[in-house]
Amino acid sequence: MKTILIIEDERPLLTALSSKLSNAGFSILQATDGETGLSTALEKHPDLILLDIVLPKMDGLTMLDMLRRDDWGKTAPIIVLTNLSDAARFEESMRKNVFDYLIKTDWKIEDVVIKVKEKLQLHDA
Amino acid sequence: MEVQKEVPTPNSLISAKPALNNKRVGSKGMKIINSVIFSIALGMAASFFVTGGYIWIFVFVACVFFLSSEDVMNWTLLLVVALFISVGLHSLGLLLLPYSPETIFNFFLSLLIFIGSMLFFQHKKEKQEKLLKGKVEYLRNESVVEGFLQKRALELERTKIAMTRMTKDVLEERDRLEKEKAKATAILQSMGEGLFATSLDGNVILINSVAKELLELKEDVLGKLIHKAYVLYDEDGNVVPDEKQPINIALKTAGEINNTYVFIRRDGKKISLNITATPIKQRSQVIGAIGVIRDITKEREVDRMKTEFISLASHQLRTPLSAIKWFTEMLIAGDAGALNQEQSDFAKNIGDSTERMIDLVNSLLNISRIESGRIIINPEPTDLKKLVESIATELRVKFNQKKQVFVLSAHDGLPKINIDPRLITQVYLNLLTNAIKYSPEGGEITVIISRKNEEIISQVSDNGYGIPKDQQGKVFKKFFRAENAVKMETDGTGLGLYLIKAIVESSKGKIWFESEEGKGTTFWFSLPVAGVTPKKGEVTLDSSSS
Numbered sequence: 001m002k003t004i005l006i007i008e009d010e011r012p013l014l015t016a017l018s019s020k021l022s023n024a025g026f027s028i029l030q031a032t033d034g035e036t037g038l039s040t041a042l043e044k045h046p047d048l049i050l051l052d053i054v055l056p057k058m059d060g061l062t063m064l065d066m067l068r069r070d071d072w073g074k075t076a077p078i079i080v081l082t083n084l085s086d087a088a089r090f091e092e093s094m095r096k097n098v099f100d101y102l103i104k105t106d107w108k109i110e111d112v113v114i115k116v117k118e119k120l121q122l123h124d125a
Numbered sequence: 126m127e128v129q130k131e132v133p134t135p136n137s138l139i140s141a142k143p144a145l146n147n148k149r150v151g152s153k154g155m156k157i158i159n160s161v162i163f164s165i166a167l168g169m170a171a172s173f174f175v176t177g178g179y180i181w182i183f184v185f186v187a188c189v190f191f192l193s194s195e196d197v198m199n200w201t202l203l204l205v206v207a208l209f210i211s212v213g214l215h216s217l218g219l220l221l222l223p224y225s226p227e228t229i230f231n232f233f234l235s236l237l238i239f240i241g242s243m244l245f246f247q248h249k250k251e252k253q254e255k256l257l258k259g260k261v262e263y264l265r266n267e268s269v270v271e272g273f274l275q276k277r278a279l280e281l282e283r284t285k286i287a288m289t290r291m292t293k294d295v296l297e298e299r300d301r302l303e304k305e306k307a308k309a310t311a312i313l314q315s316m317g318e319g320l321f322a323t324s325l326d327g328n329v330i331l332i333n334s335v336a337k338e339l340l341e342l343k344e345d346v347l348g349k350l351i352h353k354a355y356v357l358y359d360e361d362g363n364v365v366p367d368e369k370q371p372i373n374i375a376l377k378t379a380g381e382i383n384n385t386y387v388f389i390r391r392d393g394k395k396i397s398l399n400i401t402a403t404p405i406k407q408r409s410q411v412i413g414a415i416g417v418i419r420d421i422t423k424e425r426e427v428d429r430m431k432t433e434f435i436s437l438a439s440h441q442l443r444t445p446l447s448a449i450k451w452f453t454e455m456l457i458a459g460d461a462g463a464l465n466q467e468q469s470d471f472a473k474n475i476g477d478s479t480e481r482m483i484d485l486v487n488s489l490l491n492i493s494r495i496e497s498g499r500i501i502i503n504p505e506p507t508d509l510k511k512l513v514e515s516i517a518t519e520l521r522v523k524f525n526q527k528k529q530v531f532v533l534s535a536h537d538g539l540p541k542i543n544i545d546p547r548l549i550t551q552v553y554l555n556l557l558t559n560a561i562k563y564s565p566e567g568g569e570i571t572v573i574i575s576r577k578n579e580e581i582i583s584q585v586s587d588n589g590y591g592i593p594k595d596q597q598g599k600v601f602k603k604f605f606r607a608e609n610a611v612k613m614e615t616d617g618t619g620l621g622l623y624l625i626k627a628i629v630e631s632s633k634g635k636i637w638f639e640s641e642e643g644k645g646t647t648f649w650f651s652l653p654v655a656g657v658t659p660k661k662g663e664v665t666l667d668s669s670s671s
Binding site (some may be wrong): 010012016017019025054082084086104105106108110 | 141
């Protein structure tokens with residue numbers, strides 16, 4: 001069973017994503033701030049990380065920087081899931097080699113699940 | 126004018142002429158002498174009557190030499206009368222007396238003397254007249270000279286007045302210029318922007334206090350090379366080399382240049398300076414350059430704050446909206462167990478409203494981005510026909526819902542044009558969504574793409590409700606929605622057309638429309654075949670259909 005780490009500080013969104021993804025058959029790890037997210041990721045090596053950008057303690061892009069310094073973290077698959085739609089952050093994320101950059105309000109939760117599945121299958125292949 | 130008083134008047138000049146009038150022909154003494162001679166002559170005439178002697182000759186000789194020419198005429202008349210009387214009486218005597226040779230000789234001699242004297246007087250008179258004429262001529266000439274002198278004097282006087290006036294004008298002008306200069310200097314010194322001017326070789330010829338302050342110039346830089354006086358950095362933090370200094374670019378290329386540079390103050394604070402350098406031209410020859418320096422540090426700060434605010438607002442508004450959106454979707458999808466029909470309908474309504482809310486947030490964000498001019502334009506060669514086809518595919522469901530027919534026609538051989546497909550998609554998407562919304566079921570929606578000279582024209586027509594004539598002027602206004610549209614479709618933000626007009630214009634195109642209520646609406650927008658140049662910005666547009 002594939003494990004997905006969801007780093008999201010908004011409880012309702014975290015609940016929605018966790019519930020939808022576990023219903024889709026994934027094992028879920030949760031973190032509500034950047035620091036916890038980073039340590040959980042480094043400790044549990046999830047198959048995919050759904051990462052928010054605006055987070056307490058450590059923001060998503062800083063967390064991403066730290067993660068990329070780790071041997072495992074260098075290539076860890078990440079999908080940025082945020083509501084920040086400015087170009088600078090998008091470009092920065094893409095530079096840091098994330099799989100995708102999704103705007104929450106533009107994506108149906110169903111489609112997020114499809115994207116996750118797509119990524120994991122690609123990763124497997 | 127008071128200066129005129131100093132000038133001698135023409136009259137005083139006239140009075141300076143010699144007193145010619147005093148020189149009269151014949152003095153008082155001469156008159157007495159003449160009178161005596163006349164008396165003697167008269168006496169002689171009388172004695173001739175008595176004696177008939179030759180004394181006449183002497184009388185005439187005396188007359189010739191002593192009588193003044195002027196009086197001779199008058200007196201001679203008297204003498205002639207006397208002579209006639211004497212001759213007459215003598216002749217009468219001849220009739221009575223017997224002829225003697227002496228008498229005849231005396232008669233002819235008298236007659237001869239008479240004729241001779243008449244001729245002489247005649248000659249004398251002519252001579253006198255000639256002399257008079259000469260005098261008149263002289264006087265006339267004199268008055269010509271006098272007139273000439275007078276004229277010259279007047280001319281000189283006028284010249285003097287003119288010179289005086291001119292001097293006064295020059296003084297006034299100098300005064301005025303000094304005031305103007307003082308004013309200009311005051312303006313230059315107190316303007317909010319820094320300003321400096323250089324000669325062709327880049328030496329400072331003028332600099333105001335703001336420029337000195339901004340560039341922290343303490344010593345006098347007049348006459349020195351401007352770019353040696355300070356160090357500028359580009360926005361990436363590299364020192365700007367001499368040849369890339371704005372003033373040098375302006376001097377070299379003879380064109381205006383505007384750029385933003387970073388200047389590091391002595392206290393270590395970095396400030397953003399916008400410098401506009403413009404060449405000074407005289408008869409198309411560059412003779413120097415002017416630099417205007419503006420401190421845009423605060424503007425940059427405000428800009429950054431606005432970006433932050435938009436970013437924050439978007440995040441803050443979108444976060445709860447995504448939660449509502451996702452939970453509603455999960456409800457409808459049955460993640461929390463199957464819903465009955467009514468529950469499902471309610472959830473769908475929540476979902477629709479949420480989408481509208483998201484759309485509105487996206488539109489507001491897009492507008493603030495477009496208005497701030499920070500939008501990214503990322504052109505790539507685009508086939509407009511294919512672009513519209515893909516948009517139509519996305520809209521297929523909506524067309525089908527209203528049983529509307531969609532027709533796309535593109536002229537053959539249309540070139541790919543260099544535009545930002547994401548931006549232009551918004552334009553087509555908005556126009557088509559409007560066409561669908563504001564046309565009844567079974568309507569026809571047409572897109573025609575054609576080329577006209579150097580422009581590609583896209584036409585989007587519907588046979589829908591149309592826009593009332595009296596409201597057509599406001600169609601592109603922010604938040605405007607036509608009355609009939611509001612009645613028929615409550616959904617809509619009134620931002621769509623405002624936004625796409627801004628997009629089309631940012632892509633160097635134009636947008637316009639024709640509409641008749643009850644018959645339909647046609648929108649056209651043009652894009653240059655040459656395409657648009659890329660623009661580095663900070664933001665892209667979010668998808669929105671309103």
